[in-house]
Amino acid sequence: MKHRNLFAALKSLAIFFLIYIMLSFTVVMLIYEGLFVRSEEYEYSVFISDKHLAQNYKTEEVTFESRGFILNGILFGDKEDKLVILGHGKGGSFKDMLPEAEYFLENNFSVLAFDFTGHNKSGGNSQYGLQQSVYDMENAVNYAKNLGYKDIYLYGIGIGGYAAAACADCDGVRGVAAISAFSSVSDMTLEYATENMSVLGYLEYPIMMLYQFMTYGSDVNESAVKGINSSDVPVVVIHGTADEEVNFDGAALINAADRITNPDVSYVTVEGGLHLSLMRSDAAIDAINSFNEKAYEIYNQYSGEVPVAEIEAVYASVDTEVTSELDDDIMNKVMEVFNAG
Numbered sequence: 001m002k003h004r005n006l007f008a009a010l011k012s013l014a015i016f017f018l019i020y021i022m023l024s025f026t027v028v029m030l031i032y033e034g035l036f037v038r039s040e041e042y043e044y045s046v047f048i049s050d051k052h053l054a055q056n057y058k059t060e061e062v063t064f065e066s067r068g069f070i071l072n073g074i075l076f077g078d079k080e081d082k083l084v085i086l087g088h089g090k091g092g093s094f095k096d097m098l099p100e101a102e103y104f105l106e107n108n109f110s111v112l113a114f115d116f117t118g119h120n121k122s123g124g125n126s127q128y129g130l131q132q133s134v135y136d137m138e139n140a141v142n143y144a145k146n147l148g149y150k151d152i153y154l155y156g157i158g159i160g161g162y163a164a165a166a167c168a169d170c171d172g173v174r175g176v177a178a179i180s181a182f183s184s185v186s187d188m189t190l191e192y193a194t195e196n197m198s199v200l201g202y203l204e205y206p207i208m209m210l211y212q213f214m215t216y217g218s219d220v221n222e223s224a225v226k227g228i229n230s231s232d233v234p235v236v237v238i239h240g241t242a243d244e245e246v247n248f249d250g251a252a253l254i255n256a257a258d259r260i261t262n263p264d265v266s267y268v269t270v271e272g273g274l275h276l277s278l279m280r281s282d283a284a285i286d287a288i289n290s291f292n293e294k295a296y297e298i299y300n301q302y303s304g305e306v307p308v309a310e311i312e313a314v315y316a317s318v319d320t321e322v323t324s325e326l327d328d329d330i331m332n333k334v335m336e337v338f339n340a341g
Contacts (some may be wrong), residue, residue: 024207029087030213039091044315046291046323048098049254050074057105062112066136069123069272073114079104083149086113087133087160093120095219099324100155100279103331109153110142116159130159130185131216133284137163141170153338156181158245158274163252165224169231175341176235177334180275182225182246183256185212191251200275225259234264236337238330266335284325291318
């Protein structure tokens with residue numbers, strides 16, 4: 001009788017566990033579909049445009065392949081020796097990086113700015129996951145090498161920063177700037193799970209990693225830390241203490257400094273710095289905040305159905321030279337690293 005009861009209890013436990021796994025996997029699939037939904041191109045921007053850069057620099061639209069997807073971007077400048085590749089944040093666009101593009105062009109670099117898979121004009125029905133940005137960045141490096149560039153520098157923010165650091169050991173890369181980056185897919189996944197699901201997040205975390213493993217295999221075990229440690233190039237890691245997307249004391253790459261063995265890595269902490277606005281000047285942040293307040297006011301005024309004329313008017317009122325202004329002190333630290341590479 002005791003054996004029968006034990007068997008029945010174990011059978012019930014196994015069924016419960018199986019149901020839990022199936023439900024958890026379904027929930028994780030839905031979460032990832034929402035998190036990595038395709039990001040469509042947006043028509044308006046508060047930053048300088050590629051047309052603005054085309055007034056002073058050679059501009060060429062380019063495409064290259066990444067894991068079967070066609071990625072779109074623009075190659076700026078005519079310097080044949082030094083090239084900076086820019087990686088934008090999750091859900092963003094290379095258009096967000098055009099202020100940095102202008103900065104590097106002014107400092108005698110050519111620039112390749114492109115959209116990651118599942119973003120804007122680039123291919124892909126979704127963003128697919130955090131690791132996809134690494135493949136895209138690596139293929140951007142290979143594309144640049146095929147164009148003849150021998151000195152390549154990587155500059156990225158958010159997922160772009162993670163990708164830049166993870167590709168630090170790519171052949172031809174001479175220096176890296178990783179801004180607002182996370183240290184690894186596993187660290188970022190655990191942070192997301194526990195912040196959004198509390199204690200339950202620790203139970204869902206293995207399922208979330210399994211789902212990503214099914215997409216990318218063992219590559220999900222690669223990381224920004226590994227990429228930096230496998231390289232011998234100078235790297236600057238920059239993070240804001242108030243980052244609302246990648247916790248400074250959590251999954252942030254800067255928080256993994258004790259795991260980084262590359263002696264040519266420097267760290268910049270920006271007190272009160274946020275995720276995407278980290279590299280902007282105080283004047284730019286004020287101007288962007290002012291624009292956002294005005295835009296929200298108009299949005300609420302029309303209950304979300306804003307006439308095109310109103311949208312165009314509010315964007316036309318933006319001084320893009322101001323909103324695109326970068327923090328000179330932080331950018332100088334980036335230049336120090338790039339010039340040392």
